[in-house]
C-alpha cells in the first residue's frame with residue numbers, strides 16, 4: 238500500500254519527524270506538507286528538502302487562497318496512491334499563548350475545521366487530529382494509573398484564568414472529528430499529547446530547551462514558583478510521531494475517539510533542571526524561582542492503555558536519551 242499524506246505544521250516537532258519516519262528508504266509514500274514558520278524553520282526538514290517524495294509549501298492554514306492551492310495539489314496527486322491521509326499538526330502551541338483566546342482560535346479551531354472539511358471534500362480516507370492533554374486541566378492526574386480518555390473533565394474556566402481557552406478550543410476539535418466519523422464522512426481520531434519535546438527546537442519556549450539554554454547562556458535557570466511542586470512526563474517527538482503513524486495504520490482505531498499519548502516517566506521540574514545540569518557538566522547548579530502561573534496542574538499523568546492495547550504503540554525514547562540528544566544539539570548549534 239502506498240499513501241499520499243497531507244500534513245499541516247510539517248516543520249513543527251511532530252510534523253518534521255513524520256517526514257523522516259514516513260520517507261524511510263524504499264518507501265513509495267509521498268508527502269505534501271505546509272507550515273507558516275510561526276514556531277519552526279525549514280531547517281527541521283533539511284534532510285528531506287530535496288527528496289522528490291516531499292513537497293513543502295510555505296502556507297498558513299488560515300489563508301483560504303493558500304488552502305485552495307494546497308487542495309488542488311492534493312487532488313492532482315491523490316489518484317496515484319492507495320490511501321490519502323490528512324494529519325493536522327498546525328497549531329499555536331506555546332504556553333504564553335494559552336492565555337490569549339484570540340491568538341489560538343483561528344489556527345487551532347477554525348484552521349482544524351477547514352482542513353478537515355478539505356480532507357472530506359477531496360475524499361481522504363483518514364484524518365488525524367492533534368489535540369492536547371491540556372484538556373484535562375485541573376484533573377490531569379490520579380493515583381490510579383493516570384487519567385483516561387473517558388474521564389470527566391474538570392476545567393479551570395474564565396472565572397479562574399484565561400489559560401483554558403487553548404484547551405477548550407482543542408476540545409472542540411475533538412467533537413468535530415467525532416461527528417465526521419459518526420456521520421460516515423471520514424475515518425479518524427484525536428490525540429492528546431503531553432509535553433512533546435525535540436532536539437530540533439529552536440525557540441526556548443518549552444521547559445526543556447528553556448532550562449538547557451538558560452544554563453548555557455546565563456549559568457543559572459529561573460523557574461516559576463509552580464516548579465517547586467510541579468511534575469511532568471515528557472514525550473520525545475520520535476514517539477509523538479510513531480503514535481500518529483500507529484493510528485494511521487490501524488483502521489479499527491479510527492473510530493472518531495480520543496487517544497492519550499504520553500510516557501509514564503514522571504519527573505519534578507526541579508529534578509529535570511538538576512538532571513540537565515549534570516548532563517551539561519555543571520556542578521551545584523543555580524536554580525531560582527520567580528513568578529506564578531494560574532491554573533497550572535501540579536501533575537500531568539496520562540493512562541496510555543487505550544492506544545497501547547489498540548495499536549501496540551509504546552514510547553521508545555526515554556528521558557535520559559532524549560535529553561542527551563537535546564543538549565548535544567543545542568550546544569552544537571550555539
Ligand SMILES: NC(=O)c1ccc[n+]([C@@H]2O[C@H](COP(=O)([O-])OP(=O)(O)OC[C@H]3O[C@@H](n4cnc5c(N)ncnc54)[C@H](O)[C@@H]3O)[C@@H](O)[C@H]2O)c1
Pocket residue numbers: 245246247248249250251252271272273274275276277296297298299325326327328329330331344348367368369370371429430431432433434
Ligand atoms: N508540543 C506539545 O507539548 C504538545 C502537547 C499537546 C499537544 N500538542 C499538539 O500537537 C500538534 C503538533 O504540535 P508540535 O508539538 O509539533 O508543536 P510545534 O509548535 O512544534 O508545531 C506546530 C507547527 O504548526 C505551525 N503553525 C502554527 N500556526 C500555523 C498556521 N496558522 N498555519 C500553518 N502552520 C502553523 C508552527 O509553525 C509549527 O511548526 C499540535 O496540534 C499541538 O497542539 C503539542
